[in-house]
Amino acid sequence: MQYNHIEIEKKWQKEWSQRQTFKADNNSDKPKYYVLDMFPYPSGAGLHVGHPLGYIASDIYARYKRHKGFNVLHPQGYDSFGLPAEQYAIQTGQHPAKTTEVNIATYRKQLDKIGFSFDWSREVRTSSPEYYKWTQWIFIQLFNSWYNKDTDKAEAIDSLIATFETAGNTEVNAVADEDIVGFSAQEWNQFSSTKQQEILLQYRLTFLSDTEVNWCPALGTVLANDEIVNGVSERGGHPVVRKKMTQWSMRISAYAQRLLDGLNTIDWPQPLKDSQTNWIGRSQGAMVSFDVDGYDAKIEVFTTRPDTIFGVSFMTLAPEHELVSQIVAEDKRAEVEAYIEATAKRSERDRMADVKTISGVFTGVYAIHPFSGEKVQIWIGDYVLASYGTGAVMAVPCGDQRDYDFAKHFGIEIPNIFENVDISEAAHADKEGTVIANSDFLSGLKYKKAVKLAIYELEKRGLGYGKINYRLRDAVFSRQRYWGEPFPVYYKDGMPQMIEAKHLPIELPEVEKYLPTEDGKPPLGNADVWAWDSENAKVVSNNLINNETIFPLELNTMPGWAGSSWYFNRYMDANNATEFASKEALDYWKEVDLYIGGSEHATGHLLYARFWQKFLFDRGILPVDEFAKKLINQGMILGTSAFVYRLEYEPSTKILDLERTIEGSIQVKPIFISKKLANLSVEELKEELDSNYEKIIRKGLSEFLTDEANSIDISEMYYTFRLTPIHADVSLVNTADELDVEAFKNWREEYKNAEFILEEGVYKVGREVEKMSKSKYNVVNPDQICEEYGADSLRLFEMFLGPLEQAKPWKTSGISGVHSFLKKLWKLYHNGETFEVSDADPTKEELKTLHKTIKKVEEDIENFSFNTSVSTFMIAVNELTSQKCNKRAILEPLAVLVSPYAPHIAEELWEKLGNTESIATAAFPVFEASHLVESSKEYPISFNGKRRFNMELSLDLSKEEIEKAVMSHEKTQAQLQGRTPKKVIIVPGKIINIVG
RNA sequence: GCUCGAGUGGCGGAAUUGGUAGACGCGCUGGAUUCAAAAUCCAGUUCUUUCGGGAGUGUGGGUUCGAUUCCCACCUCGAGUACCA
Incomplete structure (x- = not known):
């Protein structure tokens, strides 16, 4: 029976989904473990092979923890508010919600193909009203809080008002605006309501202020500091200018010191901590x-x-x-x-x-x-x-x-x-x-x-x-965009008023256009139904605004980081309609135990999320003040771009003359030169092409050349050519770097008539490692890999590529190694066409292979060294193959070992072994050191620290006996050439070094 | 400029406390099988060599019986940050 990855993977993906194998329970006797990925923004381009790297790593860890007896929470969702969907809407009129939904469906399909053990029943989408209801709710909590420096935490604004009423503000030690004027209790009580609100706004943790902001005219919006790179916008690279605007801000500066101190309590990568430290400054x-x-x-x-x-x-x-x-x-x-x-x-x-x-x-x-x-x-x-x-x-x-x-x-x-x-x-x-x-x-x-x-x-x-x-500045929280969370805010006498939490969510209104209005208001200014009826507690038409009971609503929306600053808490109780998350769920899951994602979020998402976490902790909503105990930054998978080399040349005077005679410009066909020839210097290429350069150049001239033209001397063109490397789509190139010339011609209209100068009968492309991107045509789609090699191969290969945290290039050709490993693994459980395992007792050697593997794989997973455990599996399977092992006592635990990495094949073999429960519930094999005890050791014999030969010696020997045995060895004498060694270092069980 | 991180075969990488450098895989070479191909299997693959051996982990020094690993200086590449007073 052949290893058929397509059938097996389809079967188990369906089974897992139907059986809800990975649904996490909020009640369990098992210890809890929360493994989280940074949730993706569902872009229209879909996933490429670089995206799932972190998800695969976290999935391996989640599955491993389940084997180890933990109740594992491993959710996934979408950060689905964002600029690309909005810009697409501006261009096409397509509602961003629509685009987002389509993109999410694509993402989900792609993710499902890779066999992740996500608990999809807890999926969140930041753009769904059920979710952003609570984002709005958190905003209200921030509005209703101030930072008390004496207690060093955020407190309810009521406590501040109470102080003002009895003692004024002179004794208040708060993080607040700088230009606060002192007043007594008596003065406070005589202030108008508007004046009081104005003063309170100077203390609130989210507040309105005229701030100098980074205004990006091209995007029509304000950008946060971390959204600007080298003075231009991170997205699109548009210029950014300073401008004064009334904006919502978050008083993150109140938490500067605690954000700094908290870094000492969490296991995050040092470079990331350094950059947060720097950022806080x-x-x-x-x-x-x-x-x-x-x-x-x-x-x-x-x-x-x-x-x-x-x-x-x-x-x-x-x-x-x-x-x-x-x-x-x-x-x-x-x-x-x-x-x-x-x-x-x-x-x-x-x-x-x-x-x-x-x-x-x-x-x-x-x-x-x-x-x-x-x-x-x-x-x-x-x-x-x-x-x-x-x-x-x-x-x-x-x-x-x-x-x-x-x-x-x-x-x-x-x-x-x-x-x-x-x-x-x-x-x-x-x-x-x-x-x-x-x-x-x-x-x-x-x-x-x-x-x-x-x-x-x-x-x-x-x-x-x-x-x-x-250095840390308060964070501007308003965006002049459509596709974001609306603020639960309306304006009365120019002062912001919070809508009561029970009326949330305030849903995004429909608009005609997603652009700013003509008088420069944000896109929500285009909405007709965007006023708050405070008596009936609902959103009504703007026509009804009377500023007595019906008021205008806030036109800005929240920034991208709002929804992502607390989603990890929502997963704990994702479907709770009455609360942010139940207290029981929050107390049970507490925090993320392992968080995996990219380092690009160091000073954005990861800082804001820590800020909100601390705030919600202060206000008694959350049980812990750091949301992620351990964090790992996965490295980027880079693409291997393919290049073709286009020969371009200036028309010679002869050609120009000719053009005049035939009254038109001479069409020149694109000519591409194979890599080896393209790598030559201009001089060498001239030499190489010498005999047939004319033929080559002539090839590039269009068919309508007359006989007259064909007869001209075009030798001058020879001196004026140059080569331009052009990205070719990697899907047009095979693993041997050979270009599919016909496919290339059809790829682009302009290359339809292209001519190719081959080497040894084929056109070879150049290769270069670059960031994976659509514009470089080096994107590899995981769907194709799953189709051809299977999800298990993809998972193994992504891990095998190198250390998780390191950037590394993708080369599809390498995947054959892990694929044939899976085939070998499959074969161990089969005799020809039939499944067959023996119940006989395993040999010492077989047990040794198994336990060595258990030990190494367990250590590797604990250290997140996933690349080395893939080689360990290969070694184990190679050894068991040569031992001709088909013992159940070995192969059953082996399936469990492999299952976090290659869950589909493991699950299939597990079933064939007669198990009815999913392998996900199986216990991780227990390592027994006794199987690895050796009686002798192949000692390396070194001379002055350099190994010259090996010698098998019993481990029972004393140092003296070892020295005697080594010194009498003929090769020792040959090495010494009659000299007497000054010293002999013997480290039993390790090495023997002879100095002299 | 400053702060981190990294330099190991043709390539990705391994060597967890200083103890056999190059595990594992790709690629390549030769062979078996095949009408042929795919697939599979076997052997080889750091460099050099007079086939005894010798050299070798960016460069130069140091510590050590022994250094890819520790220390110093330098070179190169990558990431972050940038007039932060």
């Missing part, structure tokens, strides 16, 4: 306030080096700083205004790209040094960023390279405050081992002590205070 220092000479103003700066305060020789303000328009000497005003105007024109991107050019302008005004009382110049310079710290710096040119460069450029004094340090060439930024000098009370101190003392003095004299600053 904690820096410890001090706030210092400088008086401005002759003005009633203070300049506040943040510095990490208060120890260098006596090195301050000037100050620099960002051009956007609020004081720049006020503190300008009259004779400098024109110059300053010109400078500000010039910098405003430059986009953020230009400023970032052009770090070298130093520019700035002196305001003509001076600040007073807080300690020395000396006057220091106040400059404006665009190397100071408005968005970090206070948008102003105290410049210490001797200790900071940027200040140094600025001072040098403008001829500002550079006082040296370091002992025995030369600053004639560059600033001295080193902290450790440097002693401060010329600094009054700080002189003679080292960095750490000087910082402490400086802060102490600042605080004592009321000039400043110690402070920790974070």
Whole structure:
């Protein structure tokens, strides 16, 4: 009986689905284990072989854990709100919900073919109202919360209101807006309701504010910092400009420190932790306030080096700083205004790209040094960023390279405050081992002590205070898009009002057009039925808006990261219609034990999700404050692109003359040159083609060439050709890199008449490893692989490719290895055409093979070293084949070992072995060390650390006996050539090394 | 620039605490089987060699009886980040 992967896989995929084999139970005596994949965005292109890599790994682990007796939760779903569906809608008018549904169906079909053990009964879609109802609900919780620094957690806004009513806000220690004005309880109680709401908005964890945002005109929307790469949009690469807009924001900055601290409690990859640490950007220092000479103003700066305060020789303000328009000497005003105007024109991107050019302008005004009382110049310079710290710096040119460069450029004094340090060439930024000098009370101190003392003095004299600053900015939460979660918000007297949770979800309205409105409102501005009737608690027509009972609804939608910031909790109780998830389910599953996904989410999804988790934990909704204990980033599978080499040449004057005579342009056929010839240098190619170059060039000329044309000398063309590599679709190329020439001609209209210069009768393509992408025609579809080799082969091969976390190229030719392994495995259980296993006792050797395999595979899975266990299986099957083993006692446990990797074939063999329950329920074989005990060892005999030969010796021998046996060996004597060894190292059971 | 990570045959990669470098697979070479092909099986495949052996894990040094593994310097590639005061 042949191994028929198509039948077997179809059969078991159906069985698993019908029997609900992988449905997880929220009640179980078994210990729980939660394995999660980052859910996909269902794009129209479908899956390529790179996508399932992480899913295969997590599936192996999930199946392994089931064998190990765990109650495993292994769900899957779709992150189905997003820009591509919306852009498709703009182009075609097709409703994004429709497109999304079609794409999801395609994804599901593709995923099912690979045989994953997902519990589909828990599927979530971020774009379904049943799901985003709870995303909206979380938004309301955030709105109704504030961050209490005293308790260091988020609390209900009611507790803040209560405090305001009894004590005002002066004693409140909150993370809130910076420009909060103090008030007493009495004042609070006399404020109008609108005024109170305005104040509360400054404290809420999600709040409206006029913020400078990254506006992308091409996409018509605001982008978060992590959606911008190198100053242009991540999607599409469109330019991004700064713009002020009223937007919802999330006060993630409240959690900066806890997001940092939490990293120490979770097992995530170090590079990912590093990039989150970087992104949060904690820096410890001090706030210092400088008086401005002759003005009633203070300049506040943040510095990490208060120890260098006596090195301050000037100050620099960002051009956007609020004081720049006020503190300008009259004779400098024109110059300053010109400078500000010039910098405003430059986009953020230009400023970032052009770090070298130093520019700035002196305001003509001076600040007073807080300690020395000396006057220091106040400059404006665009190397100071408005968005970090206070948008102003105290410049210490001797200790900071940027200040140094600025001072040098403008001829500002550079006082040296370091002992025995030369600053004639560059600033001295080193902290450790440097002693401060010329600094009054700080002189003679080292960095750490000087910082402490400086802060102490600042605080004592009321000039400043110690402070920790974070780079992490509050996250803008509004998007001017259609295909996202609507906010559960309406506006009354210009103030946002939350819709009561019991009326959720607020579903996306229908719109005519998915574009922004003509007056620049977001797409929801096109909706006719988008007003909130607060009396009847429903969405009604805009015509009814009276601003008394019926109000306009929010027009923005939520960003992509909203739905993905909590979905892992929803899986725990995915079909709960009355709650976010039941308390029992949340307490049972708690957190994700293993999370697998790409590293590109390091500072987006993974940071926001941790933020929401901590918030929901604070508010008592979740039992833990980190959502994923362990995380693994799978590496990317790269494509192997195929290249054809097109010969292009400039028409010679002769040809041009000819064109004139026949009154038309001469059609030139595309000519492609096979790889070997294309790799030659131009000179070599000339030589190679010498005898028949004319024939080749002539081949490229169109058929309608006249006899006259055929007779012309085209030798000049010979010198002007060049080769252009062009991507060819990898499906047109076989595993031997040979191009299917006819298929290639039909691939593109323009290649219909192409000519090919072959090598050894075939056209060979060039290969190069690149990211898998449609535009590079190097995408390999998993469906085809499943069809041809089977899902089990695909799963094994993806694992066999290399370490999970590493990027590695895909080469379809390699799959034959794992496929023939499966055929060999199948054969072990068969005698010719019939299934046959023996109940006889296994031999020592057979048991040794089995237990060695159990040990290695178990270790490998625990270490996520899936590639090496595939080789272990191959070794085991090769050994059992040569042992001619068909013993049930060996083959039954072997099927279980293989089943996480190749579940279909394992399940089939398991059934043939007479089992009625799914192999998924079988216990993992137990390793017994006794089967691996050896009596002798093939010792490597090394001379000066280099192995020269091997020698079989009993493990019972003493060191002396071993040495005697080795020294008397003839090869030892040959190696030594009469010399006496200086030393003989014997590590019993390991190695023997002779030195001399 | 800064911070990580990685360099091993023609290719993907293995060597888990320093102990036989190149497991396993692809590819390639030769052979068997076949009318032929596919499939399958067998043998070989780091380089070099005077067939004794010798060299060899990016380069140079170091520690060690012994280094792909640890330390120092450098080179190359990849990823992230970028005027963060």
